[in-house]
Amino acid sequence: MTAEHDNEYRPRRQRRPRKKDPIRTVFFTLLGIVVVAAIVGGGYIFNLANSFNSKSQTIESAFPTDRMAKDPNDKSVNILLMGSDSRNTSGGNLTETSDGSRSDTMMLMHVPENRENVYVMSIMRDTWVDIPGQGEHKINAAMAFGGVPLVVQTIEGMFETRVDHVAIIDFSGFKELTDALGGVEINNPEAFSANGSTGEFFPAGTQTLSGDSALSFVRERKAFSDGDYSRVRNQQLFVKALMSKFLTAETLTNPVRINEVVSEFSPFLSVDNELDAMKAGSLGVSLRDVRSSDVQMFTLPTLGTGTSADGQSIVVPDEEAIAEIASALQSDSLGEYLSTADLE
Template sequence: MRKKTKKKSKWRWGLYGLLAVLAGVIGYAAYQGFGVYNALDNFNKSPEESRFGQFEQVNKEEPPKWEGKERVNILLLGADARGLEKDQVARTDTMLLASIDPVTKKAHLFSILRDTYVDIEGHGKNRINAAITLGGPKLTMSTIGDLLGLDIQYYVYTDFEGFKALVDAIGGVDYEVEKDMKWTDNADGNRYDIDLKKGYQHLDGDKALQYVRFRHDAMSDFTRTERQRNFLKAVAQKMQSSWNLLRMKQILESVTPYIETNLTPQDMLKLGMLGLEVKMSGSAQVPPMELLRSSNGGAAVLEISDEDKLREYVQEQLATDESATVSGEADGTDSGRESGGGTALDSGSGGQSSEAAAP
């Protein structure tokens, strides 16, 4: 009889232990979930907190709301916000468009050349990176959307420090730097100098920023935008690791001060779940080189020869799927390295940028 009681007691304590573990897991998940939701909510700044509060009254027609089944387009904007006063907005240094089809689970990434000369509604002709200074993210979204023939529903904006914080928060990225990169930037006490050596290495936030900012190649911004697309793919891959998924609350909290978006927490959670299934199916620069022509005005700008052909080019890119080819090639190569080496446009380091300012 005593043996039976002992046996029952062991099972009872085993059950209690299991329940305690389950309670801990559920509690941790709830804590993470609540923290993730709060962090996402903080990305959506009030007009008083926003860098773009002065543009809130600009009456731009909103694109159709994303319901979760149709293609979603998210504009990623990066700028150098150094030395700006309140209500001052810097031109966008980087513009990337992520286009995701939730049905096919395919994503495409486009980088927009910042010196592209376009019509900005209500402001005439200008470089496309000036749109944000004239009407904030909404005007930038509509300008790029009109150019590419796409409805852009969302934007995400960050500055140098936000990019660095994200890369550090995910533990950095192991990456192939395709050549030596060096540039001296005397602003801010040389805080943003670039000094990278060629080779496979671990890039923390500071070094990653150096890599994506460097544009002193023969092809200037053309090679820089290609590097940015490649590095962003590596960041997305690192964020999908099990360890970083478990640490998502901490990652989001570390970048909250630097991020601004019109995405709601619900939309971000939907996109986050979708992101776990999505494959990167292609990336491209727009406008492509074959659709650029020399400027007649003498300014260092990039003029588009045929905007209708540009929109056709975008649709052609969205119909491509490079993921199957890349997967096939990866079977016979070193899959441990990120795809960052030698770009197709890279042809030296003696060229100058089409804009005089440092990167």
């Protein structure tokens, strides 16, 4: 896909305000298992975890053979979260190493060693980067060139930081999760009509979205003058509302509802072979004191849009910001970087 912007190069940083928004959909559901465990106890959570492990898919070869080394004393955790545009409607295999698909949404979640905060960085899918062995391309092309291992290798190369885990959800799973929660209420800041066959209209203001409408809402970009920038904004807005719905007492104290959510969602989720319910649960327990105000979401800074040498409309990377974030990740000081960085 291309960036729907003017092809004029704008040599200034296009940065979104920092948002204290919740973590993305994949981690929400895994962390939700831990929260439920604290409420309803052992026997039920065992069955719930078993359901997650048996229905989710395992990415057997999620990592490249040439991996970034990790300091054994480094206890921080980096999880690569991706949304696939495979349009899989049956919960089928999302784990092929190279099937021509592209990652539609890409985020790097950083959990610091002190477990006092969680940081989630969105990466614009049209960001022009060096993909190992392929040269310069949009970052979302890495999946098509070499599957999950090449995406991991690309991210590790950009930030000189090891990726510890990978989780992928396809868009059918996104719809299933929304419907399993009975719809999600959002407050849309800007009215727009989605492109495509349905042309669904989203008025400004409060409204409840079901699975199909939610998918249309978070995927739309052509309706906006700044394209993917507004698309990322709407994704973050929706996920915040999704998290609010998921973590209500009404949901978390209802074992039937939680079981439905995990059961419906898991078949559309693929994780590396170490990120099972036990691993996710352990991480969740270590984050038990983290609240929504401790979770910060931001978009990797860019220099706006431009045109590649071969004529593609691209998002121009901010190499200075990438280097700064790489240094912050390596020193586990991302919070300090974000507190001083000009992300306006």
